[in-house]
Amino acid sequence: xxxxxxxxxxxxxxxxxxxxxxxxxxxxxxxxxxxxxxxxxxxxxxxxxxxxxxxxxxxxxxxxxxxxxxxxxxxxxxxxxxxxxxxxxxxxxxxxxxxxxxxxxxxxxxxxxxxxxxxxxxxxxxxxxxxxxxxxxxxxxxxxxxxxxxxxxxxxxxxxxxxxxxxxxxxxxxxxxxxxxxxxxxxxxxxxxxxxxxxxxxxxxxxxxxxxxxxxxxxxxxxxxxxxxxxxxxxxxxxxxxxxxxxxxxxxxxxxxxxxxxxxxxxxxxxxxxxxxxxxxxxxxxxxxxxxxxxxxx
Amino acid sequence: xxxxxxxxxxxxxxxxxxxxxxxxxxxxxxxxxxxxxxxxxxxxxxxxxxxxxxxxxxxxxxxxxxxxxxxxxxxxxxxxxxxxxxxxxxxxxxxxxxxxxxxxxxxxxxxxxxxxxxxxxxxxxxxxxxxxxxxxxxxxxxxxxxxxxxxxxxxxxxxxxxxxxxxxxxxxxxxxxxxxxxxxxxxxxxxxxxxxxxxxxxxxxxxxxxxxxxxxxxxxxxxxxxxxxxxxxxxxxxxxxxxxxxxxxxxxxxxxxxxxxxxxxxxxxxxxxxxxxxxxxxxxxxxxxxxxxxxxxxxxxxxxxxxxxxxxxxxxxxxxxxxxxxxxxxxxxxxxxxxxxxxxxxxxxxxxxxxxxxxxxxxxxxxxxxxxxxxxxxxxxxxxxxxxxxxxxxxxxxxxxxxxxxxxxxxxxxxxxxxxxxxxxxxxxx
Numbered sequence: 001x002x003x004x005x006x007x008x009x010x011x012x013x014x015x016x017x018x019x020x021x022x023x024x025x026x027x028x029x030x031x032x033x034x035x036x037x038x039x040x041x042x043x044x045x046x047x048x049x050x051x052x053x054x055x056x057x058x059x060x061x062x063x064x065x066x067x068x069x070x071x072x073x074x075x076x077x078x079x080x081x082x083x084x085x086x087x088x089x090x091x092x093x094x095x096x097x098x099x100x101x102x103x104x105x106x107x108x109x110x111x112x113x114x115x116x117x118x119x120x121x122x123x124x125x126x127x128x129x130x131x132x133x134x135x136x137x138x139x140x141x142x143x144x145x146x147x148x149x150x151x152x153x154x155x156x157x158x159x160x161x162x163x164x165x166x167x168x169x170x171x172x173x174x175x176x177x178x179x180x181x182x183x184x185x186x187x188x189x190x191x192x193x194x195x196x197x198x199x200x201x202x203x204x205x206x207x208x209x210x211x212x213x214x215x216x217x218x219x220x221x222x223x224x225x226x227x228x229x230x231x232x233x234x235x236x237x238x239x240x241x242x243x244x245x246x247x248x249x250x251x252x253x254x255x256x257x258x259x260x261x262x263x264x265x266x267x268x269x270x271x272x273x274x275x276x277x278x279x280x281x282x283x284x285x286x287x288x289x290x291x292x293x294x295x296x297x298x
Numbered sequence: 299x300x301x302x303x304x305x306x307x308x309x310x311x312x313x314x315x316x317x318x319x320x321x322x323x324x325x326x327x328x329x330x331x332x333x334x335x336x337x338x339x340x341x342x343x344x345x346x347x348x349x350x351x352x353x354x355x356x357x358x359x360x361x362x363x364x365x366x367x368x369x370x371x372x373x374x375x376x377x378x379x380x381x382x383x384x385x386x387x388x389x390x391x392x393x394x395x396x397x398x399x400x401x402x403x404x405x406x407x408x409x410x411x412x413x414x415x416x417x418x419x420x421x422x423x424x425x426x427x428x429x430x431x432x433x434x435x436x437x438x439x440x441x442x443x444x445x446x447x448x449x450x451x452x453x454x455x456x457x458x459x460x461x462x463x464x465x466x467x468x469x470x471x472x473x474x475x476x477x478x479x480x481x482x483x484x485x486x487x488x489x490x491x492x493x494x495x496x497x498x499x500x501x502x503x504x505x506x507x508x509x510x511x512x513x514x515x516x517x518x519x520x521x522x523x524x525x526x527x528x529x530x531x532x533x534x535x536x537x538x539x540x541x542x543x544x545x546x547x548x549x550x551x552x553x554x555x556x557x558x559x560x561x562x563x564x565x566x567x568x569x570x571x572x573x574x575x576x577x578x579x580x581x582x583x584x585x586x587x588x589x590x591x592x593x594x595x596x597x598x599x600x601x602x603x604x605x606x607x608x609x610x611x612x613x614x615x616x617x618x619x620x621x622x623x624x625x626x627x628x629x630x631x632x633x634x635x636x637x638x639x640x641x642x643x644x645x646x647x648x649x650x651x652x653x654x655x656x657x658x659x660x661x662x663x664x665x666x667x668x669x670x671x672x673x674x675x676x677x678x679x680x681x682x683x684x685x686x687x688x689x690x691x692x693x694x695x696x697x698x699x700x701x702x703x704x705x706x707x708x709x710x711x712x713x714x715x716x717x718x719x720x721x722x723x724x725x726x727x728x
Contacts, residue, residue, distance in 0.1 A: 112554075112555045113555055114553075114554075114555045114556055116391055116392075117391075130391075132391070132555070132556050132560055133555045133556065134555070134556070134557050134560070135382075135557055135559055135560050135562075135564065136560075137391075137560060151555065254456075
């Protein structure tokens with residue numbers, strides 16, 4: 001472990017980019033890269049981000065349904081020092097590659113898939129569903145009332161009349177009627193689902209304004225997305241995972257959370273009762289884009 | 299101000315600052331004109347499959363420490379069209395339903411009538427005592443002491459069970475199964491003593507493989523079998539010809555969004571081969587196959603594996619005896635398979651009538667009989683958190699019915715293999 005961290009830091013000094021950090025989104029990767037450049041020393045502060053662990057991906061880069069190993073970070077950064085002391089321990093688990101991208105479908109007919117297996121995910125809060133068509137199998141997020149043997153459809157058409165939304169089917173946001181409950185939403189069409197993937201999460205379609213659709217997220221914020229963004233109908237499975245309280249410190253430690261005290265800690269704006277209401281949402285017109293030219297120097 | 303900052307900074311940090319702050323302003327003054335410059339896309343992180351290895355110097359080219367295995371395209375097995383490979387480890391996700399659709403076979407539960415009449419024909423003296431002896435020999439009396447794999451009980455998964463030592467699974471399976479086969483052999487030889495010349499028992503045969511086309515895709519099968527009984531004469535069909543012709547009207551349940559080759563491995567590196575694995579001089583017809591289930595699969599998946607191995611072997615035989623045939627066979631071929639795990643036995647009986655697997659609706663179909671869930675004895679493992687109750691393994695509930703079924707399958711059509719009668723009939727003809 002120490003040798004690999006040494007090699008990572010050495011390559012970091014040569015090439016100014018973090019190549020061996022696994023982050024869940026591009027934004028978090030940019031944040032981590034920015035913070036690593038600002039300071040050469042890492043300190044033990046609550047705003048230093050360290051993921052809980054990373055999986056060992058196959059060298060091909062292709063999609064597999066086989067379980068992969070998951071390496072826990074232990075709260076350690078690339079330098080090998082403890083940055084977050086509240087992470088440590090936990091059972092050895094398998095990591096499954098979950099496909100959040102929406103497949104391409106034919107026009108007006110769509111793509112049909114069959115649900116083969118459903119089982120809980122050892123790392124994530126939502127359940128996993130094995131789904132297959134033809135000669136291809138993949139794992140997806142399971143919704144609340146999913147059973148083995150169901151058939152799921154994906155359609156990329158946007159008709160004038162809104163579609164009758166059945167649970168499990170996926171349509172673009174412009175085709176869904178108002179008031180539907182939706183999960184695994186794309187922010188940029190073609191990128192893959194990013195919003196509402198945790199257990200029990202769901203968003204609601206409120207209204208349509210011009211070329212955009214307005215949704216209400218589980219944090220009660222409102223967001224405007226384009227018509228072509230895909231989403232699946234229904235609520236994510238395992239909705240009651242938060243209601244069960246922990247039995248004690250021992251159960252938390254065996255799950256990978258180390259203890260902390262609430263005495264003599266600095267309070268921030270996050271602590272305390274929230275009284276202010278959320279901001280109202282206004283759809284602004286997008287500003288024009290200016291063309292940029294990039295040159296490569298030798 | 300820039301100069302003062304550089305003076306009080308170490309050399310490494312100075313270089314890092316300069317490299318981070320490189321912009322288009324820092325280009326050399328003798329830059330080319332705009333018309334001569336080409337717009338180049340900036341490369342970000344390298345993708346996972348596109349790492350380029352630097353060439354080694356000629357001194358280290360042969361060093362095994364820096365050996366790089368060839369990619370798939372550089373190997374000898376590479377072909378342009380991909381194919382689907384079947385292996386002993388292919389786990390069918392829909393089980394027997396998927397296998398029946400692949401082999402275009404109609405499914406029956408139970409044993410065929412011709413085999414069910416033979417259940418009480420063969421007898422072993424002191425049957426219960428000998429079977430108990432074989433079980434105890436493999437489970438308790440054997441003196442091997444090896445480290446068994448770790449075990450977690452689903453009733454109480456957080457309890458860490460101590461390390462266990464004993465007989466490994468492979469040895470237990472082999473001892474039990476081959477002891478029972480030997481007993482069956484002696485029981486049949488008491489009534490038909492000519493079996494010693496007309497039959498062979500082969501352990502771990504290898505080299506069985508077939509290939510054929512299935513709806514615009516190539517399938518290649520490499521079969522793994524633990525033991526095989528071969529004979530000089532082929533098995534007669536389980537069912538008369540009238541039922542074979544009437545089977546063209548029966549329907550097979552379809553798996554619509556899935557194709558039966560979903561669990562096969564798709565590669566561009568493969569070899570096609572067609573061989574039976576037995577010798578072609580004597581005892582060239584398969585009678586029964588024996589598979590030992592070393593995995594923790596369900597009974598449905600094990601039966602599907604047995605079906606596909608039986609089909610593969612029959613197709614390999616057909617390609618040798620009738621080369622060029624496409625639809626229906628003049629005489630059907632039948633194969634028996636026995637699935638043995640530690641406590642349970644499963645039987646399958648397969649009859650091949652056609653090779654046309656593409657059309658799942660039209661034409662004559664094949665037949666399959668499944669007999670699953672025959673439990674010889676139950677094995678209860680220790681649960682040390684229940685103190686004073688279950689501290690040792692216990693063997694309970696012995697049942698001799700599966701052993702009688704085994705005798706019936708192994709002794710099927712032993713009277714036809716009497717080589718002496720064949721010899722005498724040929725003499726009379728002369």
